[in-house]
Amino acid sequence: MGPPGVGKGTQAERLGNYFSIIHLSSGAILRNEISKRTELGIKAKQFMDVGKLVPDDLLLNMMENRLVQKDCTKGYILDGFPRTIRQAEGLEQILINQDQELRGAINLFADEDALIQRLILRGQSSRRRSDDTPDVIKNRQRVYWQQTAPLLDFYRSRKQLLKVNGLGSIEIITQRIIDVLNE
Ligand code: AP5
Numbered sequence: 001m002g003p004p005g006v007g008k009g010t011q012a013e014r015l016g017n018y019f020s021i022i023h024l025s026s027g028a029i030l031r032n033e034i035s036k037r038t039e040l041g042i043k044a045k046q047f048m049d050v051g052k053l054v055p056d057d058l059l060l061n062m063m064e065n066r067l068v069q070k071d072c073t074k075g076y077i078l079d080g081f082p083r084t085i086r087q088a089e090g091l092e093q094i095l096i097n098q099d100q101e102l103r104g105a106i107n108l109f110a111d112e113d114a115l116i117q118r119l120i121l122r123g124q125s126s127r128r129r130s131d132d133t134p135d136v137i138k139n140r141q142r143v144y145w146q147q148t149a150p151l152l153d154f155y156r157s158r159k160q161l162l163k164v165n166g167l168g169s170i171e172i173i174t175q176r177i178i179d180v181l182n183e
Pocket residue numbers: 002003004005006007008009010011026027028030047048049051052053054055059079080081082083087118119121122140166167168169170173
C-alpha cells in the first residue's frame with residue numbers, strides 16, 4: 001500500500017521474484033482489460049482516466065476471479081488492491097474461503113512532492129501511462145488520502161501493518177521490506 005508513485009509496482013515485482021510468487025497489480029490487470037476493450041475495461045477506463053477509483057463491486061469480482069486461480073495457491077503479492085475498507089473486507093473473505101492468511105500489509109511512505117516528480121518523469125518516458133498527467137496525478141493522490149489511507153488503521157488495528165520508508169534506492173527499499181517481513 002502507499003500513494004501513487006511510491007513504488008508499489010516496482011517493489012512488488014522485485015519481491016515476487018525474490019519470494020518466487022506471482023505479483024498481481026490491480027492497475028495492470030485493469031489496463032490489460034482496457035487494451036483488450038472488454039466490458040470491464042470499458043467501464044473501468046472512465047474512472048481511471050480521471051484518477052478515480054473503479055467501483056468496489058467491479059474490483060472485488062475481478063480480484064476474486066483472479067485469486068482462485070491455480071497459480072495463486074502458493075502465495076502472491078498484491079499491488080494496488082485492496083484500496084477501500086470494503087475491498088479489504090472482501091479480501092478477508094476471499095482468504096478465508098481459500099484457507100489462506102495475510103502475511104502483512106506493507107505500507108510504503110514518502111514525501112508527496114518527490115512522488116509527483118517520479119510520475120511526471122515516467123509521464124515523459126516510453127513507459128508513460130495515460131493517467132500520468134499533473135492534474136490526474138494530483139487527483140490520484142487526493143483519492144488515496146480520502147479513500148485508501150483509512151485502510152492503514154484497518155491493518156494497524158489487526159497488527160498487520162508493516163511501515164517502510166519508500167524513499168531511497170530501489171534496491172535499498174527492497175531490502176527494507178524483506179527485513180520487516182523477517183522481523
Ligand atoms: P495503479 O496502477 O495502482 O496506480 P497508482 O496507485 O496511482 O500508482 P502507480 O502505479 O503510478 O505507482 P506505484 O506506487 O506502483 O509506483 P511505481 O513502482 O510505478 O492504479 C491506477 C488506477 O487504476 C487507479 O487510479 C484506479 O482508477 C484504478 N485502480 C487500481 N486498483 C484499484 C482498486 N483496487 N480499486 C479501485 N480502482 C483501482 O513507480 C513510479 C515511478 O517511480 C516509476 O517510473 C518508477 O520507475 C519510479 N521509481 C520507483 N521506485 C523508485 C525509487 N526508489 N527511486 C526513484 N524512482 C523510483
